[in-house]
Amino acid sequence: MSPMHRRLGLLIALAVTLLSLAGLPGPPPAHAADTLLSQGRPVTVSSTENPFAGANAVDGDPGTRWSSAFADPQWIQVDLGAAAKISEVTLNWEAAYAKAFQVQVSADARTWSTVHETTAGAGGSQRLSVSGTGRYVRVYGTQRATQYGYSLWEFQVYGTKDSGGDQDPAPGERLLSYGRTGAASSSQNDGHCWECTPARAFDRDPASRWATSPTNGWTDPGWISVDLGATAQISKVVLQWDAASAKAFQIQVSPDNTNWTPIYSTTTGTGFKQTLTMSGTGRYVRVYGTQRATQYGYSLWEFQVYGTGGAPITPPPLPPDPANPPRIVWQDEFNTPAGTKPDPAKWSADPGTGPNNELEYYTNHDNASMDGAGHLVLEARKQATPGTSCPTDPLTGSGTCQYTSARMNTGNKFEFTYGKVEARIKVPKGNGLWPAFWMMGADFLDGRPWPYNGEVDIMEVLGKDVKTSYSTVHAPAYNGGGGIGAPYKLPGDVDYSDDFHVWAAHWDSKGIVYSLDGRTVLTLDKAQIEQTRGPWIFDHPFYLILNLAVGGDWPGPTDASTPFPAKMLVDYVRVYQ
Numbered sequence: 001m002s003p004m005h006r007r008l009g010l011l012i013a014l015a016v017t018l019l020s021l022a023g024l025p026g027p028p029p030a031h032a033a034d035t036l037l038s039q040g041r042p043v044t045v046s047s048t049e050n051p052f053a054g055a056n057a058v059d060g061d062p063g064t065r066w067s068s069a070f071a072d073p074q075w076i077q078v079d080l081g082a083a084a085k086i087s088e089v090t091l092n093w094e095a096a097y098a099k100a101f102q103v104q105v106s107a108d109a110r111t112w113s114t115v116h117e118t119t120a121g122a123g124g125s126q127r128l129s130v131s132g133t134g135r136y137v138r139v140y141g142t143q144r145a146t147q148y149g150y151s152l153w154e155f156q157v158y159g160t161k162d163s164g165g166d167q168d169p170a171p172g173e174r175l176l177s178y179g180r181t182g183a184a185s186s187s188q189n190d191g192h193c194w195e196c197t198p199a200r201a202f203d204r205d206p207a208s209r210w211a212t213s214p215t216n217g218w219t220d221p222g223w224i225s226v227d228l229g230a231t232a233q234i235s236k237v238v239l240q241w242d243a244a245s246a247k248a249f250q251i252q253v254s255p256d257n258t259n260w261t262p263i264y265s266t267t268t269g270t271g272f273k274q275t276l277t278m279s280g281t282g283r284y285v286r287v288y289g290t291q292r293a294t295q296y297g298y299s300l301w302e303f304q305v306y307g308t309g310g311a312p313i314t315p316p317p318l319p320p321d322p323a324n325p326p327r328i329v330w331q332d333e334f335n336t337p338a339g340t341k342p343d344p345a346k347w348s349a350d351p352g353t354g355p356n357n358e359l360e361y362y363t364n365h366d367n368a369s370m371d372g373a374g375h376l377v378l379e380a381r382k383q384a385t386p387g388t389s390c391p392t393d394p395l396t397g398s399g400t401c402q403y404t405s406a407r408m409n410t411g412n413k414f415e416f417t418y419g420k421v422e423a424r425i426k427v428p429k430g431n432g433l434w435p436a437f438w439m440m441g442a443d444f445l446d447g448r449p450w451p452y453n454g455e456v457d458i459m460e461v462l463g464k465d466v467k468t469s470y471s472t473v474h475a476p477a478y479n480g481g482g483g484i485g486a487p488y489k490l491p492g493d494v495d496y497s498d499d500f501h502v503w504a505a506h507w508d509s510k511g512i513v514y515s516l517d518g519r520t521v522l523t524l525d526k527a528q529i530e531q532t533r534g535p536w537i538f539d540h541p542f543y544l545i546l547n548l549a550v551g552g553d554w555p556g557p558t559d560a561s562t563p564f565p566a567k568m569l570v571d572y573v574r575v576y577q
Contacts, residue, residue: 034087038137038157042079042510044109044528047071048520049149057155065094068141068149069520076155077138079527083107086115086137088158089128094151097123100143101150105134108270109528112138121145173235177202177226177285177305179313184210184224186217186297193299198224201303204315206535207452207476209242212297222298225286229311231255234263234280236306238273239287240535242299242477245271248291253282260286269293273530283310301477301535319417319539321508326576330414333572338372341365342408350407350547359393359432359551359558361385361401368406375569378406378548380433382564394557403558407547415442415541416575421458422504423546424571429497432558433463434549435568437503442541451479454537456512459503462555463562466495469503471514471522477534484533488521500571509539546570 043054045066052067054076068074089103103116115132123145137157141150182198188211189195200208201224212222237251251264263280271293285305289298332346342349342365349365360380367379383404390401427435438460441453455474462468472485490496506513511529514522526536548568551557 034158034160036156036158037080037084037161038078038155041081042527044077044079044525045523046074046076047149048513048523050515050518050520052151057152060154062092062153065151065153066155067094067096067151070144070147070149072144073140073142074150075138075140076150076152077109077136078155078157079109080135080137080157080161082161083133083135084157084159084161086130086132086134086157086159089116089130089137089139090154090156090158091126091128091139091152092154093123093126094153095123095146096148096151097121097145098139098141098143098150099145101139101141103128103130104138104140105132106136106138107134108531109136110532112140119143172308173306174308174312175204175304175315176228176232176307176310176312177303178204178315180229181227182210182224183227184212185222186213186215187211188213188217188297190214196299198226201300202226204302204304206240206301207454207537209299209301210303211242211244211299214297218292218295218297220292221288221290222292223286223288224298224300224303225257225284226303226305227257228283228285228305228309230309231281231283232305232307232310234278234282234285234305234307237264237276237278237285237287238302238304238306239276239300240273240302240530241271242301242534243271243294244296244299245269245293246287246289246291246298247293249287249289251276251278251280252286252288253280254284254286255282257284260288267291272532272534318509322419322577326420328574329416329419329577330575331572332376333374334370334376334570335374336370338370340370342368342376346413347408347410348413350409350545353388353390353401354407354547354549354552356549356552356554357391358434358549359390359401360403360405360549361388361390362407362547363404365406365408367404368408371569375571376546378408378435378546378568378570380405380428380548380550380564380566391551395559403550403564405548405550407545409440409543409545411440411442411445411543413543414575415543416577417539417541418508419575419577420504420506421544421575422502423459423573424500424502425459426500426569426571427461427466427496428463428548428563428566428568429466429495430463430558430562430566432551432555432562433566434460434552434555435463436460436545436547436549437573438545439505439542440545441537442543445543450474452476452537454540454542455479456505456507456538456542457483457485458505458514461496463566464555466497467493469496469516471503471505473512473524473538475534475537484524484529486522488516490516500569507538511536512538544573544575546573
């Protein structure tokens with residue numbers, strides 16, 4: 001070796017040593033000749049230790065990392081944008097590495113195949129030769145090597161894009177079916193599915209749908225078609241199925257709405273969201289179902305056709321994501337004198353009885369006021385309201401509402417789409433109490449019924465178990481007891497009624513990330529929910545709600561031990577965009 005080469009080798013060794021001493025990873029190992037597919041792609045994770053987000057593992061920066069919660073199992077998943085043949089996965093672990101983990105691939109982020117598995121992971125930089133095909137790749141950790149979580153400086157996937165699968169938009173490709181005229185074999189219009197006409201599948205509203213009629217319509221075949229207005233070159237069709245989906249169906253095109261040519265066919269339809277790439281030419285496009293997946297008919301929340309040509313109608317623009325960093329756009333600090341009522345420019349009282357078989361009567365701000373110490377107080381009282389009707393109170397046997405409380409919202413005063421929404425709250429303790437901080441879709445005020453408007457619960461705590469908090473979303477395809485969410489607890493043997501805590505929802509076009517006191521507790525990924533549970537309906541304006549319920553189906557009734565008056569204290573509510 002020449003002196004120059006020896007000096008260069010010493011410099012490289014020194015650089016690696018300095019990186020190691022700095023706590024940063026060394027140079028990544030050499031990789032296969034295939035393309036790096038994962039860099040900058042969307043990432044979903046089981047949990048995040050702030051501020052070490054999942055995207056840090058695919059940003060190409062060896063000095064940033066993803067880190068998980070301190071529990072098993074945990075996972076990180078990358079969406080490659082299209083099906084790919086995977087040849088290599090490179091993992092550059094931080095000190096918190098996996099002793100046992102799997103590398104898995106999937107076509108739909110639901111069904112996974114394992115392409116690498118170990119129970120003797122050594123951490124450091126691992127270059128894994130694998131063989132598999134999928135759009136989604138994840139590292140699934142089942143045993144941590146330390147007391148901490150899992151942490152990756154880099155998660156790199158190499159391979160070659162497949163010709164099929166769910167493709168990203170092609171250059172020049174646009175939505176051709178929005179607002180166009182549709183037709184169908186039949187349509188439903190009753191109390192179970194009101195005005196479920198073909199037009200509902202082309203309105204880019206994921207909370208409205210087309211369905212075949214239950215009167216002689218739950219048969220095979222069944223179909224829905226769209227007139228694109230002019231001849232078009234079709235490149236992609238996106239179907240968001242209701243539970244009444246097709247197991248076997250074709251995508252067909254026609255120049256005249258009479259003679260049809262199949263350009264896609266399957267007998268193993270998966271339901272939920274399907275993004276299908278294809279090539280065909282026609283003015284008319286239809287989904288032609290030949291075998292139903294259920295005893296019911298066929299139903300689509302969305303039927304979107306992409307390509308070039310046609311006579312497209314430009315849809316309304318999608319809402320912009322929050323700025324980075326976001327700025328505060330609305331707040332209430334509740335700093336007015338004791339006894340002051342909520343600011344009428346910001347809040348409206350929502351008087352009346354509650355849903356869910358609750359036992360209280362919400363007053364016109366009689367139970368909401370400032371305490372003079374910077375807090376809003378929502379107070380539940382044992383106080384009968386003559387002339388009202390509630391479910392029978394188990395303590396008194398009366399059908400007159402035996403409790404009063406407070407419910408207030410920002411509807412028609414402040415409504416917004418996307419942002420960081422947070423409140424600092426101290427909840428009360430006691431059987432039957434049910435404090436909540438949540439959001440409702442603003443179209444509820446225009447008469448659209450729940451759950452088609454959407455509901456986002458940021459905080460719910462039951463007074464009978466103040467060690468557990470819940471965050472949940474509700475939509476037509478998942479609501480009530482089937483809503484999507486999770487319970488979570490404070491570290492240690494601590495309950496939420498002991499002190500104030502900050503509940504927040506970070507909401508954007510990709511989904512919602514819930515946090516408690518700055519710690520991520522739940523991540524809801526829009527793409528994954530669309531592919532596993534049903535349409536995501538939360539990309540439109542919502543308003544804020546605070547309330548303290550008494551009784552109801554979920555929290556159960558009060559009893560002799562429930563303290564009254566019970567107080568829910570709110571230090572502030574803030575919205576950033």
